[in-house]
Amino acid sequence: MNRFFEPQSIAVIGASKNRSKGGYRILENLIEWGYTGRIYPVNPQADEILGLKVFPSVSSLPEIPDLAVLVVPREMVLDVVEEAGKFGIDRMIIVANRFSDGDAEGQKLEESLVELTESMGIRVLGPNSIGVVNTKIGLVTSILPLEAYKKGGVSFIGQTGMFLGGFARWITSSQYFGIDKVAILGNKCDLDEADMIEYFGSEKSCNVIALYLEGVKDGRKFLKKAANVAGKKPLLILKSGRTRIGARATASHTGSMSGEDRVFDAAMKQVHAIRVYDFDELFDLAKALSYFADWPSVKGERVGVVSVSGAGCVLSADAISDCGLMLSDLSEDTIKRVISTYPPGWMVQNPIDMWSAIEEVGADEAYLKITQAVMEDPEVDGVSIIFMVIPTVTEMDIRRFVQAIKVYEKPFAICFMGGDMRVVDDWERIIEEEKVPVYHSPERAIRAIGTVLRWKNGKV
Numbered sequence: 001m002n003r004f005f006e007p008q009s010i011a012v013i014g015a016s017k018n019r020s021k022g023g024y025r026i027l028e029n030l031i032e033w034g035y036t037g038r039i040y041p042v043n044p045q046a047d048e049i050l051g052l053k054v055f056p057s058v059s060s061l062p063e064i065p066d067l068a069v070l071v072v073p074r075e076m077v078l079d080v081v082e083e084a085g086k087f088g089i090d091r092m093i094i095v096a097n098r099f100s101d102g103d104a105e106g107q108k109l110e111e112s113l114v115e116l117t118e119s120m121g122i123r124v125l126g127p128n129s130i131g132v133v134n135t136k137i138g139l140v141t142s143i144l145p146l147e148a149y150k151k152g153g154v155s156f157i158g159q160t161g162m163f164l165g166g167f168a169r170w171i172t173s174s175q176y177f178g179i180d181k182v183a184i185l186g187n188k189c190d191l192d193e194a195d196m197i198e199y200f201g202s203e204k205s206c207n208v209i210a211l212y213l214e215g216v217k218d219g220r221k222f223l224k225k226a227a228n229v230a231g232k233k234p235l236l237i238l239k240s241g242r243t244r245i246g247a248r249a250t251a252s253h254t255g256s257m258s259g260e261d262r263v264f265d266a267a268m269k270q271v272h273a274i275r276v277y278d279f280d281e282l283f284d285l286a287k288a289l290s291y292f293a294d295w296p297s298v299k300g301e302r303v304g305v306v307s308v309s310g311a312g313c314v315l316s317a318d319a320i321s322d323c324g325l326m327l328s329d330l331s332e333d334t335i336k337r338v339i340s341t342y343p344p345g346w347m348v349q350n351p352i353d354m355w356s357a358i359e360e361v362g363a364d365e366a367y368l369k370i371t372q373a374v375m376e377d378p379e380v381d382g383v384s385i386i387f388m389v390i391p392t393v394t395e396m397d398i399r400r401f402v403q404a405i406k407v408y409e410k411p412f413a414i415c416f417m418g419g420d421m422r423v424v425d426d427w428e429r430i431i432e433e434e435k436v437p438v439y440h441s442p443e444r445a446i447r448a449i450g451t452v453l454r455w456k457n458g459k460v
Helices: 022-033 074-087 104-120 166-174 193-202 219-230 244-253 261-270 279-291 310-322 332-339 355-361 363-376 398-406 421-433 442-456
Strands: 009-013 038-042 067-070 091-094 123-125 132-134 151-158 179-184 208-213 235-239 274-276 302-307 382-389 412-419
Touching (some): 009 022, 067 074, 179 193, 193 208, 208 279, 219 235, 219 261, 235 261, 235 279, 274 279, 279 442, 302 363, 332 363, 355 363, 412 421, 412 442
Parallel strands (some): 009 067, 067 091, 091 123, 151 179, 302 382, 382 412
């Protein structure tokens, strides 16, 4: 697997001078991402692309590359694989689609591809795959133009090119968590989700694995690898094709057959994987688990809520119940400390509606003193802190606040419920630079904190 993710040299077979072609985009991405290895474009009709020398054939390459990316039409794939295999290349990413994800002819071609690669000892990612990313060495094989991912601990495995397409652009343009590696499985004629789980599970630079599946190739192998990894680092799984209609759609996308969902759900619980049900949840939990990966374990699943809004309190309480968590019972000492920031005559409980405290002592003092009191309560394992970004609140030094709360090393999330979005965007950047997750609804914040707490106390 190392040669798929840490190749010292890579051949792009089907390199192109046409800026709209995948064979051009791969070269452009490798250069812009600062790939540290040697790049060998292959095209019999070009001499130079993007300043790189182009080779007319695989056999004319100056060395056997560790990895080849085949960006050629479906009809040419078998001949190119055979030529590359005879030259000595035994790690290949095949981009072309319309194999088992296409018509009957494509299915037969994929069967022939499997026979050929197995006979030549070639390992394949794909077909219908746009490949891999390793941010550590600037490796990227996407056929779409991409800005470089920020380096981090989250690794994605997917039966969708979105992680090297639309989602990639969304993450680089609006998100602050970092990526370690990405693997796009495609049709899985050889390497599959179990192989990637095992590899990412062994990588120290990866602290969360997030997986999108449309079907499982080898159930027994998958469960064995998932069980081995899920006990060491969080394994998030989003499986589509849960319904009869969705199962039919998977067959036309990647040629996968989606099994009985109840069986899959029970299996995920057995191996302690974390099942999610949409991409928002996948990304929400991935960043929270990654940010808190090195924080100490916790004792329970007791949550405190500090909110500028009464609605935030009630919605958070409902979410805590829905997620099977516990609303912390605050100690008398904590209650006294919280009440000291309020006007005379007030009573408080968890969740804490703190608006009157803000009116009494100002947002900076109210948020800091109340949140510190809650964090120091031994009956609290994690906290959700809700802001409404209005003029009274925007006077706060949000970075100072977050840094002061981080010292307690209890997982917490920030939730924004409305306000000036120009300030919200700026605050979100500041907060997530401190590796604290931000969400835009109480429910998402509670769900993330609950997942982190369960992972930290071994109850996933």
